[in-house]
Amino acid sequence: MDEGNKKVPRRIAQTVINSLKGGVVPRIGLPYITVGRKNEIEALLHDVDIISEGGASFRFIVGRYGSGKSFLIQTIRNYVMERGFIVADADLSPERRLQGTKGQGLATYRELIGNLSTKTKPEGGALTLVLDRWINNVQAEAAQESGLTPGDPALTQAVDKKIWAVTSAVSELVHGFEFGRLLSAYYHAYAEGNDDLKMKVLRWFRGEYGTKREAKEELGVNIIITDEDWYDYLKIFAAFFRLAGYTGMMIMIDELVNIYKIPNTITRQYNYEKMLTMYNDTLQGKAKYLGIIMGATPQAIEDKRRGVYSYEALRSRLAEGKFSRPGARDLLAPVIRLEPLTAEEMLVLCEKLTAMHADLYNYEPKLGTEDLADFIKIEYSRIGADQNITPREVIRDFIELLDLLYQNPGMSIKEILSSDEFSYAKSEAVSDNVTEDFAEFTI
Numbered sequence: 001m002d003e004g005n006k007k008v009p010r011r012i013a014q015t016v017i018n019s020l021k022g023g024v025v026p027r028i029g030l031p032y033i034t035v036g037r038k039n040e041i042e043a044l045l046h047d048v049d050i051i052s053e054g055g056a057s058f059r060f061i062v063g064r065y066g067s068g069k070s071f072l073i074q075t076i077r078n079y080v081m082e083r084g085f086i087v088a089d090a091d092l093s094p095e096r097r098l099q100g101t102k103g104q105g106l107a108t109y110r111e112l113i114g115n116l117s118t119k120t121k122p123e124g125g126a127l128t129l130v131l132d133r134w135i136n137n138v139q140a141e142a143a144q145e146s147g148l149t150p151g152d153p154a155l156t157q158a159v160d161k162k163i164w165a166v167t168s169a170v171s172e173l174v175h176g177f178e179f180g181r182l183l184s185a186y187y188h189a190y191a192e193g194n195d196d197l198k199m200k201v202l203r204w205f206r207g208e209y210g211t212k213r214e215a216k217e218e219l220g221v222n223i224i225i226t227d228e229d230w231y232d233y234l235k236i237f238a239a240f241f242r243l244a245g246y247t248g249m250m251i252m253i254d255e256l257v258n259i260y261k262i263p264n265t266i267t268r269q270y271n272y273e274k275m276l277t278m279y280n281d282t283l284q285g286k287a288k289y290l291g292i293i294m295g296a297t298p299q300a301i302e303d304k305r306r307g308v309y310s311y312e313a314l315r316s317r318l319a320e321g322k323f324s325r326p327g328a329r330d331l332l333a334p335v336i337r338l339e340p341l342t343a344e345e346m347l348v349l350c351e352k353l354t355a356m357h358a359d360l361y362n363y364e365p366k367l368g369t370e371d372l373a374d375f376i377k378i379e380y381s382r383i384g385a386d387q388n389i390t391p392r393e394v395i396r397d398f399i400e401l402l403d404l405l406y407q408n409p410g411m412s413i414k415e416i417l418s419s420d421e422f423s424y425a426k427s428e429a430v431s432d433n434v435t436e437d438f439a440e441f442t443i
Helices: 010-021 038-052 069-082 104-114 127-146 153-171 176-192 195-205 212-219 230-243 265-283 298-302 312-318 343-361 369-380 391-407 413-417 432-436
Strands: 056-062 086-091 249-254 290-296 335-337
Touching: 010 343, 010 391, 038 056, 038 069, 038 290, 038 335, 056 069, 056 265, 056 298, 069 086, 069 249, 069 290, 086 104, 104 230, 104 249, 127 153, 127 176, 127 195, 153 176, 153 230, 176 195, 176 230, 195 212, 230 249, 230 265, 230 290, 265 290, 265 312, 290 298, 343 369, 343 391, 369 391, 369 413, 391 413
Parallel strands: 056 290, 056 335, 086 249, 249 290
Antiparallel strands: none
């Protein structure tokens, strides 16, 4: 996964630099700047192997704002797409929850389906592509096996038989019968060039039908996806995607803090109950070829009054055992708590960003390892840095520093680092040991 020593294409470098400067995680180019997190990534990739063999997994990635939580989720997202997975991701918000009385759960489902991504369509919106690719592959297999040519009625029958085998397999799941019927309807609409029917089936798959009556009139199915059962359809999609030639499905839901923020206790509990259902399904083998990763802050998980741990059934399943501690976490447990990046790792990241910035703007890098070490010392010596500073803040400061040096060739890094803006927060309380050996700093 490490591409840090390769020259970064300018388009990717621009996206990475701009995203990091804006405090957000870039969707592309992550392998070029990944540092640390080796153990966490290996633990999550073990899950990927299990999912590809027909299993399921559920993980919480827990870290403070700016700690690299979203970065790790995006890194895994990119990796599993390379492995042939379909990925669906969504951030929760006041309008998107796991459960709600005003369509908030369905809104999350719609966001996930709208963001379906594959290796060839990583930006989302891949549902139509996946369905059409599946039909094309089935037609090609049927033609190869039978020796028949397109347009031959016998070939249509052979394809129908293969389609039926897939729809029968998903029909065994809850709500799978109607799902299978709609897959068959999509195939016939595709074969007959009926774009209107194709769009209606896609609308249904996206959860856009508001009433059963409308779905019955337009598609002949007396069921729609609702706030209550949307997760069941993700399990069906995971099974279908596997039959359609993909490795599995990975669902990534970030910003769990928006459940923690729900003021109504009963509403929060309903959301945690839905979470428990999803968690139990994956661990008990009721879901196949499905991985779920949720991102949260420590408070959103551990607060026993409003967090995930306020729901006893989840707390008893997720709470750390007696032996886990900082520096020796059980990364095979359901909750992965992100350890702070070390200053050495931050130094490596700054080196990567220095080279990327220089390539992007076509200049010779001026900063050496000693300069980078000076920058990191100052960042870490701010008052309260040991508790509050995060990689996001350090990266944003560093890219600003690179921008200033590029735009002001006559200025030296020592001038900037000794300026009031950079030195105002130096802490006299920082110990000599810390200033002498920056590698002992942690974020």
